[in-house]
Amino acid sequence: MKFAWAVTAAAIAIAPVLAQEPDIDSLLAKLPKAEAFERPKVDQLLREAQAMQNDATGKELTLALRRGDAAGALRGARALAAKYPQNATAQFMEGVMGILFRQAEVATASFRRAVALNPGFAEAQFGLAAAFALRGQFAEAMPPLRRAAQLQPNEPRYQLALASCAAKLGQRDERVKYARRATEIAPSYVVAWIDLARAENARKQPGAAINALSRAAELAPDNPSIQTALGLGCVNLKRDAPAVLPLQRAARLAPNTFLVHAQLGYCYLKQGQTNAAADSLRRATSLAPNYGPAWNHLGLAYERQGRNGDALKAFKRATELMPSSRSAWEKYAAELRLVGKIDDANKASARAASLIPSGGAGGSPR
DSSP states (O other): OOBOTTOOOTTSOOOOSOTTSOOHHHHHHTSOOOOSBOOOOHHHHHHHOGGGTTOHHHHHHHHHHHTTOHHHHHHHHHHHHHHOTTOHHHHHHHHHHHHHTTOHHHHHHHHHHHHHHOTTOHHHHHHHHHHHHHTTOHHHHHHHHHHHHHHOTTOHHHHHHHHHHHHHTTOHHHHHHHHHHHHHHOTTOHHHHHHHHHHHHHTTOHHHHHHHHHHHHHHOTTOHHHHHHHHHHHHHTTOHHHHHHHHHHHHHHSTTOHHHHHHHHHHHHHTTOHHHHHHHHHHHHHHOTTOHHHHHHHHHHHHHTTOHHHHHHHHHHHHHHOTTOHHHHHHHHHHHHHTTOHHHHHHHHHHHHTSOOSOSTTOOOO
16 A cells, blocks of 8 residues: 655758647656655564564554555554554554545644654654645645654655655745755656656756656666657657657557657658658558648658658648648648649648748647
8 A cells, every 4th residue: 555645842841740749747747656655664663663562453453454454454553552652653553544544633643642752753754744745734744754854864755755745835946956855865766757857847947857857768768658758858849869769669668659650750850860750650640640740741751752742642631631730731832843733832832821830939730
């Protein structure tokens, strides 16, 4: 059980495919989140509590936890706390059950007793913060969390919980500080890097967010969600070359995700890898036949391959799917001229001229 902290024609430039793609906020939102409150090491705590080692109530609680009997664990924890009112671990156990059953008042009172009995009990300080968070009292949660972090400075969960509270309180710089500290403490902890990426993005630093996400992707090369988020996020920031590797990985790990193939094809085009671009874009259009930007870019790939007939068909399909895209009509008109269909080209050019230019800097065909 876990206690979760309440816790993306040569004269006509290639336009990046961004209009219909998720932004970095939504990409990060889909990634795994750190569980600030994981299951405490209750068995170890019981073993360490000398007064309860051979106690029948303690044994019953341990067995209930091991077999996943939550109701039995709650009864056992209450009995244990009543039987050993001066034992911090016993009070802590009742607090944990209060968190589990979302009984905030029970949890708060139990953890307060545990902390009063043993102020150096880091997990009890942490539990008290969790009880405050359960009640939405994030400012009140910060002092016991800071105390827990002081007592155990190498525990990344405490830093991530602090970051979570800072986020709830709108403290963006503090959130980054705590999240970064978690990555320093546990540099191989993937979700800590993801949380840092979220924190950086929240304070309008998408470049720093992508840098943190890059580290997560290095640590989890076989996670398709992370690779996809990094690849699409790089494209959003016009980092086309760095986008290629994570998009390649994502295409291998999640071969039926059309957007991955579409963006990979776009990046290949930007890198001058025309054949690879055509392969990826064909895959994208086969997976999502009504996704106009992929047809637009596939037309460019065909044009560079000298396949003007195929390019013309692709550009025409793009205009059908994106009739309001000036960029698509311009490309279609240019291709019509290349194949000698001047009258049709003039009509397509007139249509393009009647439309608002696609995007601005970095705009997308529509």
